[in-house]
Amino acid sequence: MGKLLTDEDVAQYRRAGYHFPVRALSADEAHAYRDRLEAQERKLGGPLSGNMRHKVHLLFTWANELARHPRILDAVEDIIGPDILCWSTTFFTKEAHSPAFVSWHQDATYWGLSTNDVITAWVAFADAPVESGAMKFWPGSHLKKQLEHRDTFAADNLLTRGQEIAVDVPEAEGIDVPLKAGEMSLHHVLLAHGSGPNTTGDRRIGYAVRYIPPHVRQLKTQDSAMLVRGRDRYGHFELEPGPRADLDDAAILAHRTAVERSAKALYSGTDRTEFRA
Numbered sequence: 464m465g466k467l468l469t470d471e472d473v474a475q476y477r478r479a480g481y482h483f484p485v486r487a488l489s490a491d492e493a494h495a496y497r498d499r500l501e502a503q504e505r506k507l508g509g510p511l512s513g514n515m516r517h518k519v520h521l522l523f524t525w526a527n528e529l530a531r532h533p534r535i536l537d538a539v540e541d542i543i544g545p546d547i548l549c550w551s552t553t554f555f556t557k558e559a560h561s562p563a564f565v566s567w568h569q570d571a572t573y574w575g576l577s578t579n580d581v582i583t584a585w586v587a588f589a590d591a592p593v594e595s596g597a598m599k600f601w602p603g604s605h606l607k608k609q610l611e612h613r614d615t616f617a618a619d620n621l622l623t624r625g626q627e628i629a630v631d632v633p634e635a636e637g638i639d640v641p642l643k644a645g646e647m648s649l650h651h652v653l654l655a656h657g658s659g660p661n662t663t664g665d666r667r668i669g670y671a672v673r674y675i676p677p678h679v680r681q682l683k684t685q686d687s688a689m690l691v692r693g694r695d696r697y698g699h700f701e702l703e704p705g706p707r708a709d710l711d712d713a714a715i716l717a718h719r720t721a722v723e724r725s726a727k728a729l730y731s732g733t734d735r736t737e738f739r740a
């Protein structure tokens with residue numbers, strides 16, 4: 464037994480490349496986080512978009528608190544060990560009745576990280592039934608190593624480059640990942656995954672938090688991350704400060720610096736320098 468996951472949960476993650484559902488927050492806590500996000504969206508006049516969808520934990524105290532949530536970190540520690548950096552956070556929001564989708568892809572494709580010891584915790588801020596465009600996983604695909612991808616930059620695709628796996632993914636092998644508000648899924652950086660449109664009357668809101676152990680290196684650029692548990696004995700990443708207040712000047716500056724750097728890595732080989740909507 465680990466801190467939160469059982470030995471069988473961890474074995475399943477290693478075998479299949481994912482584990483879910485894990486209860487990260489109570490339904491009430493999830494609701495409170497959703498309220499804070501939506502209050503912010505009302506202030507901004509719309510959903511977080513462009514650079515603001517990424518490294519959100521550098522901008523908002525509640526997003527930072529969640530990236531450091533002990534239950535999430537306990538599960539992550541059971542997979543990657545006690546020293547943990549939060550490398551990035553991204554919202555994947557699909558509005559009610561929206562065509563937004565995510566093509567089949569492996570996260571590792573453009574991230575530029577030196578090892579595959581990278582895990583995503585995807586936390587549901589709202590119920591995410593299959594019809595809302597819940598994620599689909601291709602079990603065991605993390606063992607296929609890196610597959611070839613092509614960029615599409617398709618308009619409704621929520622990924623940075625609209626990247627998709629260049630070979631046919633056997634749809635029948637995909638499994639649905641429905642989650643209740645406050646539950647999370649965990650997935651490996653090489654696991655092929657995607658998701659369809661939201662056909663329900665509610666928003667589907669996922670907060671994806673990417674964690675790495677400090678021995679990982681960024682191969683494409685100078686990069687930064689936030690120490691959220693244990694120690695960093697390597698110093699491969701510049702350590703990012705958490706926000707003292709939502710969108711205060713220091714937070715906006717730290718976020719801009721960090722996001723411009725990561726956009727450079729994620730868009731390398733293209734002429735883009737900013738995250739698209």
Ligand code: NI
Pocket residue numbers: 568569570656
């Ligand atoms: Ni992904």
